[in-house]
Amino acid sequence: MADLTVDLAGVPLRNPLLLASGIWGETGASMASAYAAGAGGVVTKSIGTAPRTGYANPTVEPLGPVGFLNAMGLPNPGIEEYPAEIDVARAGGAPVIGSIFAATPREFAALARRMAETGVVALELNLSCPHARGFGSEIGRDPRRVERIVRSVVGAVDLPVLAKITPNTADPAGLARAAERGGAHAISAINTVRALAIDVDLARPILAHGLGGLSGPAIKPVGLACVWQIYEAVQIPIVGIGGIGSAEDALEYLLAGARAVQIGTALSGPGVALFGTIARELSARLDALGIDRWEAAVGRAHRPAPGPSAARSPFPGPSRMAEPRGTP
Amino acid sequence: MTPPSRTIVPIEAVTPETPSTVTLRFPWTAGARPGQFVMVWIPGEDELPMSLSYPEGPLGGVTVKAMGETSRKIQDLRRGDRIGIRGPYGTPFDLTPHRVLIVAGGSGAAVLAPAAEAARREGHSVDVALGAVTAGELLFRERFERMGARVEVATDDGSEGTRGYVTPVADRLLEGNPYDALWTCGPEVMMRRVADRAERAHVPVICSVERQMKCALGLCDACALGPYHVCVDGPLLPWERLKDLEEFGRSYRDPAGRRKAYGPGRP
Numbered sequence: 001m002a003d004l005t006v007d008l009a010g011v012p013l014r015n016p017l018l019l020a021s022g023i024w025g026e027t028g029a030s031m032a033s034a035y036a037a038g039a040g041g042v043v044t045k046s047i048g049t050a051p052r053t054g055y056a057n058p059t060v061e062p063l064g065p066v067g068f069l070n071a072m073g074l075p076n077p078g079i080e081e082y083p084a085e086i087d088v089a090r091a092g093g094a095p096v097i098g099s100i101f102a103a104t105p106r107e108f109a110a111l112a113r114r115m116a117e118t119g120v121v122a123l124e125l126n127l128s129c130p131h132a133r134g135f136g137s138e139i140g141r142d143p144r145r146v147e148r149i150v151r152s153v154v155g156a157v158d159l160p161v162l163a164k165i166t167p168n169t170a171d172p173a174g175l176a177r178a179a180e181r182g183g184a185h186a187i188s189a190i191n192t193v194r195a196l197a198i199d200v201d202l203a204r205p206i207l208a209h210g211l212g213g214l215s216g217p218a219i220k221p222v223g224l225a226c227v228w229q230i231y232e233a234v235q236i237p238i239v240g241i242g243g244i245g246s247a248e249d250a251l252e253y254l255l256a257g258a259r260a261v262q263i264g265t266a267l268s269g270p271g272v273a274l275f276g277t278i279a280r281e282l283s284a285r286l287d288a289l290g291i292d293r294w295e296a297a298v299g300r301a302h303r304p305a306p307g308p309s310a311a312r313s314p315f316p317g318p319s320r321m322a323e324p325r326g327t328p
Numbered sequence: 329m330t331p332p333s334r335t336i337v338p339i340e341a342v343t344p345e346t347p348s349t350v351t352l353r354f355p356w357t358a359g360a361r362p363g364q365f366v367m368v369w370i371p372g373e374d375e376l377p378m379s380l381s382y383p384e385g386p387l388g389g390v391t392v393k394a395m396g397e398t399s400r401k402i403q404d405l406r407r408g409d410r411i412g413i414r415g416p417y418g419t420p421f422d423l424t425p426h427r428v429l430i431v432a433g434g435s436g437a438a439v440l441a442p443a444a445e446a447a448r449r450e451g452h453s454v455d456v457a458l459g460a461v462t463a464g465e466l467l468f469r470e471r472f473e474r475m476g477a478r479v480e481v482a483t484d485d486g487s488e489g490t491r492g493y494v495t496p497v498a499d500r501l502l503e504g505n506p507y508d509a510l511w512t513c514g515p516e517v518m519m520r521r522v523a524d525r526a527e528r529a530h531v532p533v534i535c536s537v538e539r540q541m542k543c544a545l546g547l548c549d550a551c552a553l554g555p556y557h558v559c560v561d562g563p564l565l566p567w568e569r570l571k572d573l574e575e576f577g578r579s580y581r582d583p584a585g586r587r588k589a590y591g592p593g594r595p
């Protein structure tokens with residue numbers, strides 16, 4: 001059995017599959033059940049200084065096989081109430097990464113201190129929500145602000161800090177570099193891709209907020225390209241996010257440069273049981289590829305084997321002996 | 329899995345059922361089974377989860393309280409207005425039990441009436457304990473009687489039937505009859521009381537539960553109730569799954585995800 005354990009910026013994880021922020025993250029019970037079902041860890045929904053109701057419904061529009069469009073509007077109970085949920089998740093054994101959002105470096109730092117007191121293993125900074133005025137990608141598009149915010153948080157807490165960056169920019173790698181300069185311990189990429197759906201009969205946007213963010217299968221190639229570029233731009237580990245629903249998807253991210261991955265939209269339908277399924281498939285697929293450790297293959301697609309051997313398995317180990325896949 | 333997408337439909341009829349409830353009917357070809365719900369989009373206003381009081385079509389329908397929060401949005405709707413329907417979602421009733429007791433409080437009859445109809449069509453016997461604040465608010469009373477169900481009524485003000493809550497009526501029926509299922513929808517405090525009694529009488533209970541909903545797709549966690557998501561695991565949940573949940577009957581989550589206690593409810 002291939003070894004799935006991961007060291008993510010000093011945080012040990014039993015496997016690289018994390019629950020993405022904003023999915024099954026409102027209650028401690030839901031996060032605990034994701035871990036019990038096989039996730040390596042969970043990311044909380046993004047928590048702010050004060051409670052927020054979020055936008056009016058419709059907040060989500062299903063787009064068939066493409067994925068989902070959403071503009072939730074960062075609903076959350078606020079940092080005063082939320083720690084009770086983290087307690088429940090931690091009681092279930094889950095390593096919890098606390099996601100936070102704020103408007104200024106100072107507010108981020110204060111919130112980070114509060115979140116750090118809850119027993120989370122790391123922080124994820126939401127610098128990338130594509131549809132909240134004054135938060136998320138509105139500030140996270142500017143590399144200088146990203147650097148300032150990260151620096152302010154890193155100076156305020158003793159935990160690893162993950163900067164979650166937006167794909168809605170010409171230069172995601174530039175944002176990742178800015179976060180690294182600010183002292184970030186890892187990059188999470190990507191958040192949703194800015195998107196829109198219009199109802200033709202009614203001639204109006206469907207989501208109450210108008211613009212939203214796209215998640216699910218359609219954004220996997222976008223996320224992969226971002227991770228690919230970021231891998232070539234920074235030294236710190238990357239958590240790949242976007243459209244992951246199978247072991248094969250997770251492996252694509254691994255080979256593009258991700259040390260861990262997060263799963264969100266794909267849980268609609270199978271629920272958190274998907275974590276167990278993917279973890280099992282991942283072991284089997286790594287075994288078949290002759291990779292004995294997940295971590296050993298991070299970014300492997302950046303260095304493909306040259307020449308005719310590329311047609312055989314690029315990995316050392318048992319599969320070298322196996323028949324090449326496809327036509328002889 | 330590709331979830332059901334949204335369709336825009338014109339409202340065919342707006343029918344007041346009681347002074348506080350209204351039924352909206354609309355062309356409905358998706359078909360649904362009793363117990364399921366849809367997300368109803370009132371453009372420019374909101375999108376709300378509503379149980380199908382007429383699940384089968386060709387005219388679907390929902391029956392909702394046009395009071396409080398939602399009143400303005402619902403009351404302004406007229407025949408011909410277009411609304412969006414997304415669904416159906418959630419679990420339907422299992423129609424195998426032969427002798428069913430239905431306990432409905434307030435607008436809970438909206439989801440139970442079509443279930444009772446389906447059970448009657450299968451030839452099963454259906455008794456109904458129907459409760460409301462006052463006689464005029466007894467939802468779908470004639471509909472239950474038309475399908476051949478035995479209906480017993482309770483009103484808080486005693487204007488019809490037993491004075492007080494519906495729970496003693498349900499208790500009495502449970503004592504005198506060998507039911508093989510109890511289906512209930514209404515205030516959670518009421519469902520807790522009724523289910524507790526039924527359990528002692530060894531009658532399996534299905535509760536139809538309501539929570540905040542945003543995605544209805546099992547993603548956002550707005551509808552979390554213990555380890556369950558009401559939008560996909562519910563809205564029908566067996567009492568065995570609910571009884572040990574400290575929240576059931578006691579608290580719910582507001583749209584920000586804060587835990588709120590139910591007021592002193594009607595038992």
Ligand SMILES: Cc1cc2nc3c(=O)[nH]c(=O)nc-3n(C[C@H](O)[C@H](O)[C@H](O)COP(=O)(O)O)c2cc1C
Pocket residue numbers: 020021022023045046068070072074099126129164190191192214215216217219241242243244262263264265266543547548
């Ligand atoms: C309903 C929903 C809510 C989300 N809420 C948050 C959030 O609060 N904070 C955040 O950083 N990302 C949030 N996201 C983005 C996800 O964490 C993830 O980056 C994105 O959905 C792409 O991954 P996926 O394709 O696996 O869903 C949300 C996504 C969805 C669909």
Ligand code: FES
Pocket residue numbers: 540541542543544545546547548549550551552557558559560
């Ligand atoms: S309403 Fe979003 S998970 Fe149920």
